[in-house]
Amino acid sequence: MQLRRILLALAVSTTLGLATGCAQDSGDASQGAAPAASSAAPSPTVDLKADTEAVCKAVVAAYEAEKMEFLNALAEMLTASLDGDQAALDKARSKGQAIVDRITKAVNPEIAKAADPKAKAALEQFVATVAKMMTAESLEDPEFEAALDKAIADAGVYCPALKE
Numbered sequence: 001m002q003l004r005r006i007l008l009a010l011a012v013s014t015t016l017g018l019a020t021g022c023a024q025d026s027g028d029a030s031q032g033a034a035p036a037a038s039s040a041a042p043s044p045t046v047d048l049k050a051d052t053e054a055v056c057k058a059v060v061a062a063y064e065a066e067k068m069e070f071l072n073a074l075a076e077m078l079t080a081s082l083d084g085d086q087a088a089l090d091k092a093r094s095k096g097q098a099i100v101d102r103i104t105k106a107v108n109p110e111i112a113k114a115a116d117p118k119a120k121a122a123l124e125q126f127v128a129t130v131a132k133m134m135t136a137e138s139l140e141d142p143e144f145e146a147a148l149d150k151a152i153a154d155a156g157v158y159c160p161a162l163k164e
Helices: 002-015 048-083 086-112 117-134 136-140 142-158
Strands: none
Touching: 048 086, 048 117, 086 117, 117 142
């Protein structure tokens, strides 16, 4: 189990090592439906790709701003867990949760603006799943690891930088 935790931490650091760019080249055909015929002037259509890229950039920026503190808190949690130091684990978990709360507070308003409901749902799930890393149980749970992999893959369809 210790190796799994270390590997999970490395996977997370890679995931949160959000370098740059959110260029979307996924071939997603969700660029919007054709406007319905109407006698009224057509309303402007939303460019889903550009909108998703803007949301993605905001999400990446929020994680990038907190990346080092998040990874430090996760490392402290892992160390405390491996040492069996419950007080240090609780302290690290609390520190990590504060960081996750800041990230969530920063990204939720941006994700709420997403015009593509599939991108919005995938990014919301990514944020919620990453937030669960701050519980000691999730660091040893193969189901959590699978959920994290899925959340990264699903969000990565819309925001490739989340997969890097």
